[in-house]
Amino acid sequence: MMNYTEIAGFKVWNDDYDDYKDKYELTGIIGEGMCMRFARWLNENDLSEDTAEDVCNNTSGLRDGNRLDIHDNYYLTDDGRYQISYIWALENGIVYAEVYDSEEDRYVGNIEICC
Known part of the structure; x- marks a missing residue:
């Protein structure tokens, strides 16, 4: 059974x-489809107005076979504590977004973006 935490209204x-x-x-x-979704x-979710092309330009090439690193993290919370880093x-x-806690310097889990 998987556990989750709620951050900014999202299940992480x-x-x-x-x-x-x-x-x-x-x-x-x-x-590219990951970037579009x-x-x-x-x-x-009013977190950014970036287009799919903007997101693609803000990511690395595929890493580990299935991951795109984000160059300039997207903030999940206004204070910037919780960020999406890949x-x-x-x-x-x-598709999943990995949530990073900048205050505790650790990953806290992921949000399912689409299924």
Whole structure:
């Protein structure tokens, strides 16, 4: 059973990305789709007005086969304590955003962006 914490109205699942690291070799096309879905989610939740192209330009190439690092983190909270620092996906297309706690300098879990 997975536990979650609620941060800024979002369920942040207490899960460890390392369990999914290097399990998949996603393609660049899927990486672009991740950016598109993440941009849509950011806009729908009033966290950013970035377009899919803006998000793509703010990310690295695919890392670990399924992760895109974000260069300038997106703030989940107004004070900047909770930030989204990378997005990742499963082979079946589910996209997650990893939440970083800048005050405690640790990852707290992930938010399911789309399924």
